[in-house]
């Protein structure tokens with residue numbers, strides 16, 4: 063089998079570099095499972111950065127990993143979590159970038175395969191299948207293995223191996239590799255001259271890649287990937303964030319205003335019913351008129367104070383009696399708040415935001 067020894071001179075964002083040992087790497091040295099395909103891809107992406115430059119970090123966001131590798135958010139999040147736990151990557155928190163990772167493997171391997179991101183995100187037409195589809199991760203690995211060897215400057219321009227050989231490098235089973243090769247042949251992504259075809263799994267076949275088709279696919283991918291509009295600047299993003307926050311604040315205020323209106327309008331309705339009653343109106347007006355007189359008498363210690371107190375007591379009793387006759391309680395005149403902690407204002411007495419806002423989102 064041809065040896066692949068490529069020198070990496072520059073860091074590029076367009077591919078992952080996967081050293082051979084990663085395919086057989088176990089999460090934990092003893093009795094651990096092998097790395098999953100997604101973990102290998104993410105590790106390879108991070109390795110692509112670290113290997114090119116000492117101490118280089120990969121600053122990809124989850125989102126970029128998802129897009130580059132055609133993985134779901136959950137898969138990326140889970141893989142990164144497990145890789146961190148297994149100490150295969152180190153998250154660099156010193157740079158205040160939330161996602162800055164370094165590959166943590168002192169063992170260097172000179173053999174690796176390069177997986178271009180566009181292979182993950184491109185649909186290919188496979189003869190015999192009804193619709194164009196994405197390649198599976200195994201198909202991408204087989205294709206990339208062949209491709210890496212074919213593009214090796216020191217190589218022969220083709221890749222010679224048996225199914226068993228490929229299976230061994232990629233840690234796949236023979237059947238999977240055989241299926242992958244069939245698919246790749248049917249997609250015209252690789253070629254295998256009939257006279258170079260191995261007779262069984264142990265015999266070597268000679269493979270080449272369809273450079274033209276791959277180049278075309280890569281160009282198409284780059285065209286789609288390059289954004290037509292420039293990315294919003296820091297200022298624009300800050301402005302957008304500000305608007306978003308202001309909208310959220312206004313939304314919150316409207317929410318509490320509505321709650322207050324509901325509570326207040328109920329109390330107001332009872333108040334209005336009382337005001338409409340002549341007896342109540344008379345008693346309550348008299349009681350109100352009495353208050354300033356009592357205040358003055360209290361301030362100057364006037365002798366009629368006792369008499370005024372007695373008058374007020376009688377009026378209050380009369381008012382309470384009339385209210386009872388009208389079937390309205392003192393509590394009915396007070397608003398009933400949905401949240402007693404903040405009286406539906408959204409703010410606690412200590413000035414902090416209340417947690418009663420639906421969705422629990424605390425807006426600044």
Ligand SMILES: [Zn+2]
Nearest residue numbers: 401404416418
């Ligand atoms: Zn509250």
